[in-house]
Amino acid sequence: MYIITEGGPKALDLNFTKEVSKRSGEDIQACYQCQKCASGCPIAEYGEIDTNQVLRMIQFGLKDELLKSKAIWVCVGCETCGARCPNGIRIAAVMDALREMAIEEGVAPGEKDIYLFHQCFLDSVKSLGRTHEGSMLMKYKLKSGHLLEDVGVGIKMFLKGKLALFPHSVPSKTEVRRIFDWAKNKKSGN
Amino acid sequence: MKLAYYPGCSLEATAKEFDSSVRAVSKALDIELVEIPEWTCCGATSAHATNHKLSIGLPALTIKQIQNLGLDCVVPCSACFNRLKTTEYQMIHDAEIRQEMEKVLNFKYDGQPRVYDLLAYFVEKIGIKNISQKVQKPLKGLKIACYYGCLSVRPGHITEIDSTENPMQMDNLLKALGATPINWSYKVDCCGAGHSVSKPAMVTNLSGNILAKAREAGADAVVNSCPLCQTNLEMRRPQGEDIPVFFFTELMGLALGLPEAGNWWSKHLVDPSKVANAIQAG
Numbered sequence: 001m002y003i004i005t006e007g008g009p010k011a012l013d014l015n016f017t018k019e020v021s022k023r024s025g026e027d028i029q030a031c032y033q034c035q036k037c038a039s040g041c042p043i044a045e046y047g048e049i050d051t052n053q054v055l056r057m058i059q060f061g062l063k064d065e066l067l068k069s070k071a072i073w074v075c076v077g078c079e080t081c082g083a084r085c086p087n088g089i090r091i092a093a094v095m096d097a098l099r100e101m102a103i104e105e106g107v108a109p110g111e112k113d114i115y116l117f118h119q120c121f122l123d124s125v126k127s128l129g130r131t132h133e134g135s136m137l138m139k140y141k142l143k144s145g146h147l148l149e150d151v152g153v154g155i156k157m158f159l160k161g162k163l164a165l166f167p168h169s170v171p172s173k174t175e176v177r178r179i180f181d182w183a184k185n186k187k188s189g190n
Numbered sequence: 191m192k193l194a195y196y197p198g199c200s201l202e203a204t205a206k207e208f209d210s211s212v213r214a215v216s217k218a219l220d221i222e223l224v225e226i227p228e229w230t231c232c233g234a235t236s237a238h239a240t241n242h243k244l245s246i247g248l249p250a251l252t253i254k255q256i257q258n259l260g261l262d263c264v265v266p267c268s269a270c271f272n273r274l275k276t277t278e279y280q281m282i283h284d285a286e287i288r289q290e291m292e293k294v295l296n297f298k299y300d301g302q303p304r305v306y307d308l309l310a311y312f313v314e315k316i317g318i319k320n321i322s323q324k325v326q327k328p329l330k331g332l333k334i335a336c337y338y339g340c341l342s343v344r345p346g347h348i349t350e351i352d353s354t355e356n357p358m359q360m361d362n363l364l365k366a367l368g369a370t371p372i373n374w375s376y377k378v379d380c381c382g383a384g385h386s387v388s389k390p391a392m393v394t395n396l397s398g399n400i401l402a403k404a405r406e407a408g409a410d411a412v413v414n415s416c417p418l419c420q421t422n423l424e425m426r427r428p429q430g431e432d433i434p435v436f437f438f439t440e441l442m443g444l445a446l447g448l449p450e451a452g453n454w455w456s457k458h459l460v461d462p463s464k465v466a467n468a469i470q471a472g
Contacts (some may be wrong), residue, residue: 023242042379042380042382042396043380043382043392043396046389046392074385074389074392076235076380076382076383076384076385077235077238077239077340077383077384078340078344078380078383079340079341079344079345080340080344080378080379080380082344082345083344083345083346083354083355090345092345096238096239096242096245097242099239099240100240100241100242103240103241111388111389113388113389114385114388114389115240116388117236117384117387117388118235118236118239118240119236119240121234121236122233122236122237122240122244125230125231125233125236125237125248129230129231130199130202130229130230130231131199131231131234132199132203133199133200133203133204134203137387140387140388144388149390150387150390153425153459156459157204157459160456160457160459161206161457162203162204162205162206162457163203163204164202164203168202170228170229170230171228172228172230172251172255175230175251175295176230176248176251178294179244179247179248179250179251179294179295180244182243182247182294183241183243183244183247
């Protein structure tokens with residue numbers, strides 16, 4: 001079966017539909033487009049696809065369009081959509097699954113700063129066991145090029161003792177590394 | 191009474207006043223907090239937004255340590271609470287995940303739920319009546335907008351809160367402390383959360399809107415229970431907006447007449463001392 005898209009006719013990729021359902025544990029086919037999710041979405045105006053449209057596109061198997069979209073990255077995971085869905089679809093879990101698939105398939109993130117922030121945050125956790133906000137933010141600033149943003153507030157926070165100068169490293173770092181290594185391996189577990 | 195305590199990374203840095211007030215208030219309520227000795231980061235939004243296994247694995251490490259302590263665990267940070275509770279829920283309800291975590295972390299999970307949101311624990315387990323009996327300086331005349339945000343509230347099957355649209359725990363607690371919680375429609379709206387650094391303009395719009403609606407409804411201050419909401423509501427706000435934002439434990443400290451309360455205000459990015467002093471002066 002084909003679907004007409006802006007780029008011309010496309011074959012439905014139902015493997016994609018199944019894969020998203022499996023990863024998220026959510027019944028995507030239960031969505032009947034009432035749009036309650038999108039009407040309560042706080043960040044609807046910042047993505048290019050509405051929440052209900054994301055579900056429709058999964059039903060149609062429009063994998064490429066979704067994995068490269070901004071919408072999956074600007075989703076802030078507030079769970080408002082899922083709490084209000086009359087069919088009980090946890091759309092935040094669906095968004096998590098879509099981002100994970102985009103990363104695994106090496107698709108360039110639709111919002112590269114957001115993905116970069118997540119990477120800097122997790123690098124800090126991986127090396128220290130806890131987040132060190134000061135060094136994590138500095139790394140993000142250097143890599144993103146947004147060096148001068150928030151300098152004033154950064155200094156204010158530092159003077160108030162809200163940005164610890166030195167990281168607090170935990171003794172159970174070996175276990176933290178083991179979790180990271182296990183999570184990187186796609187084959188074991190879910 | 192002894193409780194395990196998971197502060198979370200923010201309470202060691204940007205939300206130090208939350209940590210100090212949690213410790214002071216717990217002591218005043220005769221609760222001995224035992225900080226989990228080797229607690230590690232819950233992974234926060236960044237783990238669940240990018241890697242499902244990591245989002246379960248990191249909190250599971252802490253759940254193992256909570257089990258070793260054999261105590262109920264209170265978590266002040268909404269995001270940490272949400273991640274730990276989600277993992278606990280999955281380990282209780284999904285045998286496959288539980289077995290996988292037991293194998294990776296080399297322990298046997300006893301299936302006993304122990305993770306509590308600090309606010310919910312105070313309200314439900316310690317009890318509003320018991321807390322109100324300790325009030326020395328009622329928060330008279332303080333009109334307050336109780337802001338719950340997202341992660342202590344949703345999803346409801348994980349958080350087990352009274353309502354995902356109109357929760358009342360914080361309102362009832364503040365009322366018992368002598369304050370007047372206002373009715374407003376934005377108590378569970380999102381502040382922009384983890385996008386604060388990567389999408390600051392978006393977060394300023396979302397947080398600024400919440401503050402504007404609190405003010406419009408007649409609030410003197412906003413009270414909340416999440417370190418990230420606190421940072422966003424103080425740091426990401428339109429110029430000229432000066433409504434103060436408190437952690438609920440800070441207002442508990444004031445009402446319980448704790449001398450430490452005066453030390454917390456200087457840690458805020460938006461000075462709340464005018465409102466705090468007005469309450470203290472009665």
